[in-house]
Amino acid sequence: MSNSPVPAYVDSRKVFLQQAEIEGTVPLERLARFRESLATDVADVQVKLRFSTNQSKQQLISGGLVATVEVTCQRCLEPMRIELADNINLALLSDEALVAGLDPDLDPWICQNTKLDLASLVEEQLMLCMPIVNYHPGENCLDKLGYKVTESGTKVTASETGGSEAGKDAANPFAVLKTLKK
Ligand SMILES: [Zn+2]
Secondary structure, eight states, X not given: OOOSBOOSEEEHHHHHHXXXXXXXXXXXXXXXXXXXXXXXXXXXXXXXXXXXXXXXXOEEEEEEEEEEEEEEOTTTOOEEEEEEEEXXXXXXXXOGGGGGGSOTTOEEEEOOSSEEEHHHHHHHHHHHHSOSSOOOSSSOHHHHHTEEEOTTSOEEEGGGOOGGGGGGGGGOTTHHHHHHHO
């Protein structure tokens, strides 16, 4: 895929008339809402969009997206890299009332003027394929980092949990391990 950014906006009249194909990257700066769900700004979002009109004169946007992003592991709270991929099959609708009659294979994209916001379109698709929770594969990512989890779920390094923590050990699930070491 191309490494240059896709335009932020396209003229919908033009792209459907030309049966345009647009491919390239979408910079994270244009994806503010999606960016909030990421752990870091290390991201690569590639998209390919084809604009066509079918026999029913429906304006279709098809294609796909591939993204590599870093999200927070819900177990160790460290960043982890995930890949997102999805097909795009949208029908451009001028009115929400038209959604009801839409082919079930198509998702609606409502746009009431000729200025088509490609970044929003891609962002919506990204949000849809983003997993709700993410965990490092395997279950020992905490061990690897040498972290212990406190009652509140916040992480502290092993060296910070000295004898002063002993009083809390009763309710700490890791207290058993500590006893075994002694
Ligand atoms: Zn993890």
